[in-house]
Amino acid sequence: MVTKRVTVAIIGQPNVGKSTLFNVLAKQHVIVTNWPGKTVERYEARIKYKDHEIILVDLPGIYGFSYLTLEERISRDYVLNERPDVVVVLVDSLSPERTMYLAVELLEMRRNVVLAFTKVDEAHSRGVHINFELLERELEVPVVPVSAVKKIGIDYLLEAIVRASRSSKKPLVVDYGELNPFIDEVVASAQKAAANLKYPLRWAAIKFLEGDTGVEGELESLGDTYGYLEAIRVEAAKRFGASISSLVVKKRFEYIEALARNAIARATIPQHGVSLAKIFYNPYAAPLVSGALLFSVFTAVFAINTGYPLTAILRSLGYNGVAEWLEENSLSNLIGYWLSSLSGAILRTFGETLISRFIVEAIIRGLATLLLFLPLLLIAMVALGALDDSGIVPRIAVGMHALFQKIGLSGHAMFPLIMSLGCNVPGVLITRAVPSATERWRLMLLVPFMPCQARLLVLLAVAGASTSLPGALLVPLAYLTAFSVVVVISLAVSLLSRKRGEATEIELLLELPPLHKPIPKVIWWFAWSNIKHFLAKAGTVILLANIIAWVLTNLNAGMGIASEPSESVAAFISRGLAPILAPLGVSGPNAWFIVFALIMGFIAKELFVSSLIGVSGLYTLRDVFKAVELSPASTVAISLLVTLYVPCLATLIAIYSESKSLKLVIEVALAMLVVAYATSLVIYNAFSLMLQ
């Protein structure tokens, strides 16, 4: 049997259910890469259908085919230049009149298209009835109702794809009324000059009249004729003013409305959603409800992972037994326990040779860092997915917008920042949803300053070990300082860009999908696709960094094996750097312990505590602090330093993989080091004065 290969691009507006459908079609065979030279991820899958091999390419969600945003450029270039055999364009059955816009523009470009109406199961219960056969006759392309969640219509869709690949019909012609003569003139002259232009002519003519830079570049090759085309455009501008593109969009929607009159019927069903949603818009209730909701979700996430802050609450209420049980059975404790028993078993079986120590200390401990971080990431993503899929997230963003505007951000910033309290890595990853590039860039600078759970663990350990300092004071102080730093930096950055005269284009523009019960499958796809790709990347780097750190702590200056950590290359480097900490009151002969731990904390914050103990050869953090002769003021300063300097290697990798800008990564790292050092210097001097 001969297999025929069919390339299929899937395209749709945001929120129409594109990734859900792609996941169902791809059946787990997804290959993730990046678009060449772009920061956006490219999802591809190969599936078999009858005697066809179908290659599915998931294009970024866009509202139309203009050439303004990165997503639009990627999707448009793919459709025009790579020429997939079929394009499947998704339309939301819940609001077909609005989401058909992209489909109509696509049909003006080509006719090897399938219209897939998503969420048909929901549309019925909401009283929306669509005559798919009529649409199919009118548009002359297959029109298929599907529901990815209920797996309805998937086979019909595949059948329609095969059918559409054989179609040879000309693109759709939309009536643009008074603009028609201008379009026709551009088409006729361009056709005379070059018979075989790469772009669909009528569509290109419309885009040219709108002033589209991408199409201009393509038509410039026409030489003398291009000058004539420009003259036509000047004429059109005289008649319609600057609003040609408004006119084009309007006519397209008129075409859709004419279609919808016959093909779409609505039974009026009372909408209960609005009254519930109103809570999120109330200026007083919004911060309260949103705050309570986020607080309870993240308390749950944290509690599963480490027990805190639930354990602290339980202890204060007198339930010490319950708190202890929770702590023992928290995920991070259980994983830590399994790994240490595995390490113990290896050391017992093979003895304490250099190789077995390398396996245990470099490799297993590296994996442990990753494994400890996986459940937190996964649980946080599942929680976020549930809030997002139910339609609550965008409503919270609306409620909080006014607050964020005060510090030069928008409501879009709310989720990345809150998420970062759990872990900075997903915080960086979900800045993707922010529409303004300027705001996204700003958020990647701010997110790493948010105190994550790993930093909380270090703070708790330090507070517990300090004899003269009330621990209850240290944690709130560190958090308050970190939040103030975020606010100050955000204000400073927006002030700076206003001074430079840069147009601030940070605004709120959000679609609010109807509130509904979240669907577990969709949540899982959201969570998994958000972390899978990252884990592989971060995993290799963390393992590698851990191996390098192990070598440095086990090698002495003469390239031999160090018998004590204090003779290692790492100790040698730390001693050299120790004077840096003198202004913070850390200057004894053992001050380099702290430097060493700070260097290790660069890989992952939790390593700060374990490496202090490891390098000093002492048993508790309290002993280490005594050996370093840490004063209360210095303890506070070091805690703030730990809270504010670069969170971990994984966050920096996340920033790089999202921005593809090494410059931004270096800027973030430098800014954090400077801010952390300056802040702890100020706090040290303030506390020294107070405690005198």
Add this chain to the structure above:
Amino acid sequence: MSTTSLDLVKEGRRAVIRGFNGECGWTRRLQCMGITPGTEVEVLLNRKRGPLVLRVKNGTEISIGRGLARKIAVEVLE
């Protein structure tokens, strides 16, 4: 009927979009989302501060910032 900018339309009122004050990436995006000249919108939320929430074309709710709303010229329906 009176022409004004969208941010001044009272909560609960309906208005017809007439045009945009200056073209930029945001106004294009608005149009592709269905907020085009001639479209009727219902203002679901409009307080003194903070963003607006609109209902557009049979049910979709869209939230837009106040600065953006100021750029949209509308005709308020009685």
